[in-house]
Amino acid sequence: MSKPSDMPLTDPVPEPPALRAVLRRRAEVAREVWALVLELPEPIDFAPGQFARVDVAPGEWRDYSIARLDGRELTLLIDTAFGGAGGEFVATLAVGDAVSLRAPLGEFRLMESPRPKVFIATGTGLAPLLPMLQQLADQRHSLPVRLFFGCATRDRNFLPVYLPALRSLKLHARLCLTRESSCQAAEFCGRVTQAVAEAGLDWPGSDIYAAGNPQMVADIQTLAARHQARHLYTEGY
Numbered sequence: 001m002s003k004p005s006d007m008p009l010t011d012p013v014p015e016p017p018a019l020r021a022v023l024r025r026r027a028e029v030a031r032e033v034w035a036l037v038l039e040l041p042e043p044i045d046f047a048p049g050q051f052a053r054v055d056v057a058p059g060e061w062r063d064y065s066i067a068r069l070d071g072r073e074l075t076l077l078i079d080t081a082f083g084g085a086g087g088e089f090v091a092t093l094a095v096g097d098a099v100s101l102r103a104p105l106g107e108f109r110l111m112e113s114p115r116p117k118v119f120i121a122t123g124t125g126l127a128p129l130l131p132m133l134q135q136l137a138d139q140r141h142s143l144p145v146r147l148f149f150g151c152a153t154r155d156r157n158f159l160p161v162y163l164p165a166l167r168s169l170k171l172h173a174r175l176c177l178t179r180e181s182s183c184q185a186a187e188f189c190g191r192v193t194q195a196v197a198e199a200g201l202d203w204p205g206s207d208i209y210a211a212g213n214p215q216m217v218a219d220i221q222t223l224a225a226r227h228q229a230r231h232l233y234t235e236g237y
């Protein structure tokens with residue numbers, strides 16, 4: 001029997017309740033990118049790729065991908081370069097302050113499959129990919145994993161902070177820099193999409209994850225369609 005067209009096909013998923021976390025540590029991991037380590041009042045379940053919705057000012061909520069969840073310690077990576085309420089929140093937040101947030105949220109996540117994996121990010125779009133990479137490292141994933149990470153300048157690259165935890169992965173990382181005049185061997189001078197286009201990927205046979213700038217994500221979607229990719233997962237912000 002068909003449903004009347006005005007009835008939702010699935011029940012809306014309720015937002016998780018607001019939690020009162022406490023800021024335990026903060027560090028600038030690259031220019032204008034801050035890692036906030038928040039202690040949750042209770043453990044939560046989370047799938048790598050999901051995000052938290054943070055109360056950054058009265059009536060203002062911002063979504064931040066969960067970069068790491070270790071017991072009750074949740075790490076967010078926040079780009080303060082936009083000069084908005086989120087950046088202001090980070091600037092004024094001190095260790096010991098309370099932070100209201102809802103988590104976990106979102107459908108972006110790592111798929112179980114034996115296919116090769118390609119990860120593509122710009123800026124803090126790397127945040128949701130980090131726990132995915134960590135999951136693969138913890139599973140002793142033996143296939144090579146490719147990562148294309150785009151930043152404007154080298155001083156915005158926070159990947160080195162998180163690489164030691166991923167050392168068991170066969171990770172081939174390419175840093176793509178759009179505003180540097182010269183690049184070293186493992187780097188690419190240009191847009192991440194250009195590096196990906198020139199990489200000779202097995203588009204139909206790979207799982208491809210792209211997160212970050214919405215224009216980059218749209219460009220990757222176009223490239224993926226042109227190359228008959230079948231397993232593309234994206235989060236644009």
Ligand SMILES: Cc1cc2nc3c(=O)[nH]c(=O)nc-3n(C[C@H](O)[C@H](O)[C@H](O)COP(=O)(O)OP(=O)(O)OC[C@H]3O[C@@H](n4cnc5c(N)ncnc54)[C@H](O)[C@@H]3O)c2cc1C
Binds near residue numbers: 063106125
């Ligand atoms: C699912 C999801 C996950 C996200 N995860 C993260 C994360 O892990 N880390 C993180 O830093 N952000 C993340 N974001 C983006 C975040 O929620 C904010 O939108 C962003 O940080 C800007 O917030 P703001 O308060 O600093 O600036 P706003 O007050 O929102 O905007 C200030 C100014 O900056 C401009 N602006 C905002 N965003 C952009 C942009 N992407 N490019 C160019 N100009 C922009 C606005 O148009 C405005 O003029 C995520 C968003 C979503 C939807």
